[in-house]
Structures are given as C-alpha cells and as structure tokens.
Amino acid sequence: MSSPRPFHRIQQLIEFCILVNGAGNKGRSGKLAAFSTGPLALCRQSKPPGYLNGCRRRTIRTIALSRRDRFDPYAYTSGRWLRGDELERSARHITFDFDALCQRVIELCPGAASISNCEKKEGGFNRVFIFTTDNGQSIVARLPFALAGPPRLTTQSEVATIHYIQANTSIPIPKVLDWCDDASTSIGTEYIIMEHADGVQLHQIWPNMAGEQRIRCIKAIVQKIKEIANVEFPAYGSLYHATARLSSASKVPLNQDFCIGPHCGAMYWNCNPIEPRYYQNTKPNQGPWSDLGAYCDGLIDAGIARIPPDSDHQNRLRYQGSPSDHLHLLDSGRSVIKKMSEDSRILNAAVPTLLHPDFHKRNIFVSEDDPTVVTGIIDWQSASVEPGFWYADHIPNFAMSIPDPFGQRDPDSELCAKAFDACVQFLVPKLAGPRYLDESLFRLFRYCYRTWKDGAVAFLSELIETSQHWTSLGLPGSCPFTTPTPEEFVIHQQYKRFVAAQELKRDLSGLLNTTSEGWVPSEAWETTVLAHKELFANMLEAVLTDADTDDDEPIRDESDLREIWPFDLKDIYPQSRKLGRSEAFSAPRPTAALSHCQTQGYEV
Template sequence: MLGRPAPFARCIRCISPAFYPALYHQLPPRPLRMGGKVSSPVPSAHYPSTSRPFSGNSGNKIYPVPSQGQDPCSYTAGRFLHQDELQRNARHVQFSFSTLCEVAIGLCQGASRVTSYEKKEGGYNRVFVLACDNGERLVARIPTRVAGAPRLTTNSEVATIAYLQSKTSLPLPKVLAWNDDPSNPVGAEYIIQAHVDGVLLHEQWPQMDGLQHMQCTKHLSLKIPEMTSLNFPAYGNIYFSDAPIEAALKVPLQDDDRFCIGPYCSPLFWHRGAGEPELYGEPSENRGPWKTLDDYVSGLIDTALSRIPKQPDNHLPYRGSVEEHIRLVNICRETMHKLVQSSRIQEAGTPTLIHADYNKRNIFVSADDPTVITMIIDWQLTCVEPAFIYAHMTPDFAALPDTDPSEDNNEPKSKEEEKLLSDLSICNQTYNVIMTYKNRKIKPGRLLDPTFFRLFHYCFMTWRDGIPAIRQELIDLSALWDKPELGLPAPYPYAPSEGELAEHRKQYEDFEATQKLKTWLKISLQTTSDGWMPNELWEDAREANRMAYEQWMETARESEARGDDSMTVEKAEKLWPFDAR
C-alpha cells in the first residue's frame, strides 16, 4: 500500500512550511496584508415557473461597490488574478435597470421613484439596495450566468423559502415579487425582497467578545436541527409544483402539494462555471430527482463523466489523461454503489435539507444584541442531499483558523492569539456537540470516518483537481474497507499496480505542492481560490502576485541548475495557479 500523503480533503489545511523552503524563506511572510479574510464565492443554480407575488431578502456573498455611476449590467466589484476577463464577462447580465426600479416602486405604497441605490455583487448574484422616496428600502437580486441553469435558480430559491416559511420558525427573507422568466420586461430573472433589519454577522463578529461568539454559535447551531427535521421523498431541489419541469421529473411533497422535488440546479450539474461550457460541452441529463442512494450515485457519476473534456488542454503536469479519468471515475461508480449497500451508510444518507452556505455573510443579527439572529439570507444553493454530505462540514462561525504555510506554527503565541484560538475552539466544540447529539439525521454520518464520504464530494471534480486527488481518495478508502461494522463486500474495487502507485507518488507530490502554494497565496494575498480582489487592492495584489511568481520561478531555475529534475522551470510555470503576472 502506498505511503499515505495527507488526504485530499484535508491537504490544504495540513501545510508544512518546509515544502519548497527556498520560496517560503525568500519571500516576506505576508507580501500583502489586506484586512479581513475574503469569503470565496460558492456555486449555486436553478430553472422554471412564472412571476408571482410572494412572501424574503438579499443574499450571496456581497461586496460593496460605489452606488452611482456604475454600469448595472457589468461586474464591477473587483478583478480576478486568474482568467480575469473570462470571469467578469461570465457575470455580465444585460437587463433594464430602469424597469427593475419601476417594478420595485410598484411594491412600495406611496413611492414614486427610486432616489438612490447601492450596487453590491457576489460570485453569483447582482444585488441592488434601492432607496425609494417614501423612505422604504428594497433589495433586488439578479442571478448571473454562472449561478446555474436558467430559471431553475430563481424558482427553486423562492420555493425553498416559501416551503420553509410554512414548516419552520426560521427567520427567513420576505419575498415581495419575483420572476424566473428572462423574457419579462426587466430582461432578466429577479427577486425583490424587503430590506433586512439588523447587521451582517460577518461585520459584527470582530467586535463581539468570546461569550457572545459562543452564544451566537449555539443559537445558529440549534437552528440546523429545525432544518433537518423536515422529511423529503427524494434528493434534489425544491420547486413550486407548477414549475415548467417535465412531469416525470417532479416528486410531489406529501405534506404540501404546492411543492415538489425536481432536478438539481447546481452549476456543477449544468456546466455553468466560467469557461465550462466550452471545456466540457453538454452536461449529463441525469440530474435528479433521485429517490434512492443507488440512483444518487449514478447521477453523480454520470455528471463526473460529463465533466471530463473530450479535447483537453493538459496544462497541469499531474492532471492525467482522459482515459485515466474515465477509468477511475468508473471505479468510483463501483465503489460508491457498494458503499451505499451498507445499512450504516443508508442510515447516514437520509434526504436532508440544510442551508447550502450557512456562514456569517448570510446571517443578520440584532444591532443591539449580536447573539439574536434576525435573518438567514441567500437560500439559492439549498437542496435536499444525503445527510452525510453535511455531516463533516463546519460553517465559518465555528471553524478553526487556517494555517499559513509561511509561518512557523510551533512558535509561542501571544496572549491575544491564545485567547482567540481558545475562543474559536469553544465555538467549534459547541457546534460539534449540537450537530452530533441534537441532530438525529446528522449524527449517524458524524459517527463514521469522513473518508467514507469523500468520493461523494469529489468524484465530479477529477479534471479540475487532477488525477492524484481522486486516486488518493480511493487509496484512503481502501484502508477502511474491511472494517467489520460496515460489512462492505470484498474485494475492494481499486487494486493499483506497483507501477501505478509509483507514478501516483510523483503526481501527488506535485498536487500537494500546488495546493500548498495556492493556500499560501490565498492567505498572503487575502484572496479567494480564483484570485478575486476588490478594485482598490487590485494593482497591489497583481504586483505582489508577480513578485511571488518571480521568486517561485527563480527557485525553480536554481533547482534545475543543480540538476534536480523534481522542479523544472517548465513544471514550475505550469504549477503557478494565477495567470495575472
């Protein structure tokens, strides 16, 4: 068996500063310190129905931009260190802003015009905070192309909010009007919501003390069992029952015939990410809904195969061939089908709904008491998944800090750092206790090793991450396959040859190097995985990235000059994650 590197799912958190020491020691520990950590945009998506008044608020991770004088249709919140033009163009939405304002005015009794607005943007939505002349404020949200399948996005989000409002006491947005048909007079899908009272937890968190952090974490964690208490007949997204989806793709909700479970609408299932249609071609049609775990596995694998390009550009040296990817994805199929036959896995796989992005940027709290939750926004990504998908996830209000690979983590910490770490540890423990012992559906998955579930998270990302990532997941799982409590059938489906393992060791070293490098850059530049930076920091960030790149390449040149072929100039060039240099 291969000597086990850090598992893929944790490798970017298990960073050793000894890796490529020349780079880490030559560069300043923090080439650019840019304030608070930026939260990475998360995918979302959706499809069908008609406009209707309803009864919710603003969402997605939003970044303020100057209010007036900005083109409402263009992405103007920042720039990207990687594929900048492609990323910004993918977020362009052509629509009539004046017509959108007219719709909003019609929702405000006594209003005759919009006097001012603030434009905010996330990875997947354009948000306008509209101030009307009667003193009221409304929030209008427009999904961008990368949000997912046309129409599904809006219909599913509004239906999910409506269903939860009818079944729970969660503090949910108030939706005033919406339209999922882009041929409407506005020219784009939209949701208009009442403005939220309170302040974003993300903004309030630094001013809160340790006790407030713990109490807020407790209150937020206790809201999750309310979400998971709902029962569903299938895996997929919630829609209104009259959504224009094929009848065969609707599974009615028995407790409320106004709603149904329909196909998944994540961009992963529709190839809606920037550049993905050109890279992958047509997506799989097997997008749910799925009534069994067996069908769920088949859908994930069909999607995984559809996300292997026919004519690839093998930029990454460790990416692997198309044939290798197809072979390993099919091994994943066999492995996952065997996994879900276990009664323990089935118990952990109950159809379950939890907010897809349950983090501080999507939570409003009282300005007077930040432990009081006033609103949970941005339900755009929320769907019904097997409970084990959520079992080992940790929201940012309960997460332990990331490790910076450029710093010596064995150095003594200051009293302030020790206090902060203790504070975060208490929040983490609070969340874990509630998720394990107060959450009936989540508990079975939390009692199992997360290795059993990683293939369900990563099988459809093999091309993006490279062949070593999924191969390592299969290797890690093999070590647990014979545990008697799961009763998994022998033999294990993956039996790599010695030659394949030797090749894997080399490829995995490059994979880990890239992950560590990317994590170091994200922490040092205070950026996201795709290199997003706010406009005011763009030039500094690009220069810092260029300087780091030059040091990286100089290290590779020195290595090559010494006759060390483990890091050539050509390989170093391909491993660098950002193209803005």
C-alpha cells in the same frame, strides 16, 4: 544535508519568499480553513459611464448621484481574478433594463414615487441591489448569474425553498414581494424582489461581541439549523412549487404545494464557460434521485460530463490524466461508491437533508440590541436536498478554529468552534452522525464529480486508499476496485506533483489574501498583482538556486513551477524567453506589495 522531502518543498519555498520580503505572515491566519486529511482534501461587459443619462428621472431620481461614474448595474465590479479574469467577469455580466427594475420596485412600495438610493452588492453567483425609496422603504432585488445554474430553475427553486421554509419552520427569511423566472419580460432578466432583512449582518457586529454572546449566538443559529434539518424529504434534488413548469418525470411530490425536482446546482449543468460540460459520454443527469444509488449515478455522471473530447485538451498537466484515464477511473468509482452505499452507516448518514448552502456571517442578520437573537437568514440560492453527510463537514466562518502563523490556536475561535461542535452534536443528529464517522467513508462521494478539475491522480489515490482500507473501514464484501494496472501506477507516480500543486494554491491564497480561485477585491487588485509577480519571482529564484535536490523532487526547474502555478503567468517571464538567473532577478521587485497583501486581511 539531505534534500527536503517533496511534500514539504512548497512550504519551504513559501517560507523563503517570506524571508526574502522581510514580511511576517500577518493576516494570513484569517484566510486559512481547516483541511481534512486525504489526497483530495487538499483541493471544497460594462455600460458606458453615462448610462444613467437616458433613464426616467421620476424613477431613479438620485440613484448614487455622487457615484455615477462608478455605479454600473450590468458589469461585475466587486473584484477580479488572478486566473481567468476576463472569463470570470464576463460570466457575471447581466444584460437587462435597470430602469424597468427600478420602476417595478416603486410599484411594490405603496406611497413611493422614486428611488432615492441604490447600493450594488455582488456574490459569486448573484447580484443584489438594495433600493431605498423616497418614503424610506428598503427593498432588495436579487439577480442570478448564469453560472450559478439555469437561471429559470435557480429562481424558481430559491423562491420555492423560501416559501417552504417559511411555511414549515420559524426561520426568519425576508418576504418575497415579486419574482420572475422569465428573461423575456420588460426587465429582461430573472429576478427576486424581497423585503430587506431586519437587524444587522452578523459580520458587522461579531468583532465587538463578547465570548459569552458569541456562544449564545451560535446556539441560536444551530437551533435554526435544527428546525430545517428535522424536516423529512422523499428524494434528493431541489425544491420547487408543485405548479412549476417541469415534466411529471422530473417531479417527486412532497405535498400538495411543493415537490422535489431537478438539482439546479451548477455542478450538474453546462452553465459555466470556465468549466464547460460535454455530453459525448453520458446524458445529462440532474435528478431528482429517489435513493442513494441513483444519487451516486448523478455524481458520477456529473464527473463524466466534465471530461472533454481528447482533441480538446492537448496541454494537460502531467497529473491531469487523459480523458480515457478519467472514464476508466469514474467507471471504477461508480462501482465502489454504489457498493459503499449499501453499508448501513452510510445509508443512515445519507438521509435526505435540506440546509442553507452558505452559513457565513454575511448571510445571517441579528438584532442590533441583542446579537444573540437571529432576525434573518438570507441567500437561499442553490439550497438543495442532499445526503446528510454532504453537509456534515461544512464549517461556518463563525465556527472555524483559526491557527496563527506559529501553529497556535486563537482562543476565541477555538471556543466558538467547540461551541458549534457541541450544539450540532446535541441538536442536529442528521449532521452529528456523519461528523463522527471516519471521513474516509465519504471522500469518494465528495470528489468523484470533479476528477477532471483535480486530476486523475487524485481520485486514483483515493480509490487505492479506500481499497487498501476496505476491511478496516468495516465495509461489506470486497472492494470492486482491484489492484491498479501498471498504467494506473504510472499515473499514481504523479501524485507528488498533485500534492505540490494543491499546497502551492493553498499557501499562495493565504499569502495574497485571495480565495482559492484567485479572487481579489477591486481595491486591492493592483497591489495583489504586484505581490503575485513578486512571489513567483522569489519562488523561481529559490528553485533555480537550489542545487540540493533529489530525483523525487516534483519542482526542479522553471517549467515545473509554471506547470503547477495556480494563477495566470502569461505576462510574467514568458516561457519562450529563457532567462538566466542573474537576468531574471536583476530588476528591483516591489517588496512592499506582498507585505501589504499579508496585512490587509480582506474578507472574501
């Protein structure tokens, strides 16, 4: 019997783990997204418990009195990460005066004298407090995390975007009552205070909706998408008020009240300690960009800014490539995507377009009496004007066709996916056009800014694929990327390892019910940590006991598996201690843990 092909090795190891645990793959289908083809498509603090004791009682009289020991407005408490947990949580810590925020909420609510309750909710890029006053008013305060982008700009842009959409469409967005982009005020942080959205969150009511209701709801949502997608913009970037404190060179006028300014998205700024930026090889390029060519330069410059000095990264993955490899590839990539941007199909698909950055069910409110009526769309943080094709492959979670563990399609989700496709095709031509073009025309644009994160081999493979299919794609002239050098071919040989790493991350995330970055809800943390250790132990056992491998196999021993493992292993079988197979697997393993993670189906 021949050994398995390397591209299928990870899946076989995952299946082995499931068999060892005696657990079906229940719950996993709900976590898997649709993956496009192509190399890169595999890749899209606390205060002490008694902090309330010194607060003014008139202001926060009964805030979560039964949960004082657990309510912490400063630290991130909604989940933890299997990779870089301490850094991730630290990056979401906000130091501010919670009492002053409560007082400001009371001042904005006529007739209120105190806060009767406060609920904290957290996303990846902001913290939300839902206040209830003693006279029954519900008010929402939103505080941005610094890793979302420069807080001053993200706050300015979100408020301007809301005001612009309210002035130019019928999209229902809660009214902004107060906002501040200055962290030096008494509250001590940037914030937006808004009315609470009417209705109920779509995710709460979706499971009980009939198929016909879901389709009508999807049509209503796409009608709202159509309104904002139809608005024309003169440049790419983020929206700001015309009075925003920006240099004149950083503004493209939209009308007398609004302008396009610097893109405030995290990919263009040094705001994330987990993915730092370096500017020794390029200057910051955050826009705005008046044409597609300038936008392409912004993408490439964002990719170059991620490349560290050579001395900063000695323990690189084999498929990572050196800083000089990345600089060379991005130089080639700049020439290629700027040449591609001359193609009329790509130009037509790149019309500047503003859309909501995250159309999932938690951000959409509907009428409780009639869930086909949209009553609110929230969380416009980081909304930006992008080429239409940038949004074309975004599929909301209410429109995903979800496979079950046996490869079959869930009929209800399939129906919703088809309904969404049909509505977009007929109602939103800015998105429909790019969706029906060969997606190979856009992959280089979508991934060039993240080559350091994905590895040089991934982007090199995309360049090779594009070059080889240049003529069949109908692109003008000849591809600026020439035949790879011998050194580049050496890098390309690590492509199988890259694919194995991406497949492993995808499958582990599904089995453990985490995001691709390893986020786990707090209540599932201990169980997921046990399941994670169990999976690694079982996969390592499979690697060590498999004698039927060939020379092309990317995972041949423990060091190979550790290298591509996507989550932290520092406390699991330390590399410095070489264990024999019998020793490594003699201890009992918590086999119930993996089964628990697979059946919970946490929504993240």
